[in-house]
Amino acid sequence: MRIGVVTFPGSLDDRSALRAIELGGGTPVPLFHGSNDLKEVQAVILPGGFSYGDYLRCGAISRFSPIMESIILAAEHGFPVLGICNGFQILCESHLLPGALTRNADLHFICADQKVSVENTNTPWTNNYKKGQEIVIPIKNGEGSFQCSDETLKELEDEGRVVLRYVGKNPNGSRNAIAGISNKRGNVVGVMPHPEQAIEDLTGPSEDGLNFFTSILKEMVGR
């Protein structure tokens, strides 16, 4: 099972994501923003970082890269895409996901181990979790406050498309404490916390993030 990770200029967590895929049992495939070649991967991850220095708006410039043309087209046909942190911001800028990520309410860059609950397990990236399961994975961002219109918020809640929700104090002012969402079809998921940084005890606060990378394998085998 080939899973791609896109490196944009300024990506930081691309290597961690590649490693998480390997630990999950998949075959990691590095992809490059400047090429529209998806190298026959069966799913793709947009990693965290500061692509294009977060200039203009986070993700705003990466969204127009050649690889994103291929990803947007594929995603509209059901291809699984996971955006983590900056990747989530890129997915919102691409309009593959609704809403936007804005400056944290207290203006701080937050780096912390965060408890979140997995609210939607019907996505290719979360099917190995139990609904309502509480997990601890790191957040590290300055623009993680999820904002959208009242109408969009209602739609996300009514359709069960909130994938992750912060537990305890809302760290950044996100509407309804939303930490991750999916598109209508469920194949595109964006999360602010970093599952790829919680895959083994040595380097993370837990192994709670690993299920993101085993879920996608289960999804593919089940097809």
Next chain:
Amino acid sequence: MAIIVVEVMLKPEILDPQGQAVASALPRLGFTFAKSVRQGKRFEIEVDGEPTEAQIAEVEKAAHTLLSNPVIENFLVRVEK
């Protein structure tokens, strides 16, 4: 030569923590006039000669596509001489 200015502001209903931080810094410096502050972005785009209507329409398209995120921001395009 003229400058086409694009001003981008967060929509009124979107939380603007940067503007709030500025608003709370002002009174600390003795400036007591501000009821609230919103912070935005300004782009200055230089073009040759008088901008044509077609050019301005192009800039509006660019403002909608790249310079602003219509989900959270509004923009205004005007020509400055």
